[in-house]
Each structure stands twice: as structure tokens, then as C-alpha cells.
Amino acid sequence: MQQAIPNITPEVKQRLEDQGFKPFKYRPLPEYANPHSLQYWLTNAGLGLVCLVGRHYATSQQSIRIIWSASAVFIPLYAIATNAKLDGLRQNNFYxxxxxxxxxxxxxxxxxxxxxxxxxxxxxxxxxxxxxxxxxxxxx
Structure with a gap:
């Protein structure tokens, strides 16, 4: 069966490299975005703490608190959902x-x-x- 996209010949590959193109390489997730690392959970804890402090400040200023409250609730929920979704990341995205x-x-x-x-x-x-x-x- 004929390939949909033919293999790149060495001449074309050399020409692309001369023009500054590089082969695609997968980058690992940064630690703050990897739910299997401690830095991810500390980052989310920090964001949740900032939301709670913002909510307290909004209360003392008699301002709207719903934005701060929603963020304080949704950050941990999103972190847990992300952890559940990324368990199969290797099977889903990286090959x-x-x-x-x-x-x-x-x-x-x-x-x-x-x-x-x-x-x-x-x-x-x-x-x-x-x-x-x-x-x-x-x-x-």
C-alpha cells in the first residue's frame, strides 16, 4: 500500500535543516503541570490559598466574592480531574x-x-x- 506521505529524502532533509527546520521532538510536561509531581500540588495549593485570601479581602471590602469562591472550589476539583485524566497520558498522546x-x-x-x-x-x-x-x- 502506498504511503500517504512519502519518506523524506536525504536531500530534502538537508535542505530543510539548512532553512532552520528541526525534527519534531516531544517535550515532557513541566513539573508545575504534571499531576504526578509535588510541585503541581504545591502550585495548586498556592493558587487555592490566593483565592481564599482574595475572598477574605473581598469580604472585608464588601465586594463581590463569587469569583474568588468559585476559583477556590474549582482549583482542587480541576487538579483531581487532571490527575485522573492524565493517568493514561502515555497511551493517549505521546506515541x-x-x-x-x-x-x-x-x-x-x-x-x-x-x-x-x-x-x-x-x-x-x-x-x-x-x-x-x-x-x-x-x-x-
Whole structure:
């Protein structure tokens, strides 16, 4: 099967490097954004503390407190939700899934893919037969 995007030739790769392009490299999550690190939880605790202090200051100034209250509630909820979501981060984002990985949980798509492969194979066989008959006629 022909690739959708052909491999880069060494000449093209060298030309791209000369123009300043670099191969893509995954960057790890910074510690303040990684829910499996202590710095993430300390950052969220600091933000929550700032929200509580802001709420107290807004109360003393007889100002609106709903923004500070909502932030104080949503920061820990978001931190917990992020921790739950990122447990499968390696499986979800950091590698390019193969076609079999993508079709693993989609049986309808897999059946359609198998049917398309079979149709393509039949079409290729038909073309080969036609070419063979044409070549046989030319050789006569």
C-alpha cells in the first residue's frame, strides 16, 4: 500500500535543516503541570490559598466574592480531574497510534477496513488479469 506521505529524502532533509527546520521532538510536561509531581500540588495549593485570601479581602471590602469562591472550589476539583485524566497520558498522546491500535475498539470500522482491503485486492487481481491478457495479445 502506498504511503500517504512519502519518506523524506536525504536531500530534502538537508535542505530543510539548512532553512532552520528541526525534527519534531516531544517535550515532557513541566513539573508545575504534571499531576504526578509535588510541585503541581504545591502550585495548586498556592493558587487555592490566593483565592481564599482574595475572598477574605473581598469580604472585608464588601465586594463581590463569587469569583474568588468559585476559583477556590474549582482549583482542587480541576487538579483531581487532571490527575485522573492524565493517568493514561502515555497511551493517549505521546506515541503515534498504528492503524491496528485505532481500529482496536471499533469493530464496525475494522469490518469496513477489511472489506475495503478485500475490494482493493479483487480490483488489483482484475487489473493484473487484464494486463496479462493484453500482454498475451501483444505477443501474438
Amino acid at each position: 503515534r497510534k498504528t492503524l491496528d491500535d485505532r481500529l482496536e475498539l471499533h469493530p464496525l470500522t475494522r469490518r469496513a477496513w477489511e472489506r475495503a482491503k478485500q475490494t482493493h485486492k479483487e480490483y488489483q487481481d482484475q487489473l493484473r488479469e487484464e494486463i496479462a491478457t493484453l500482454e498475451a495479445e501483444l505477443r501474438k
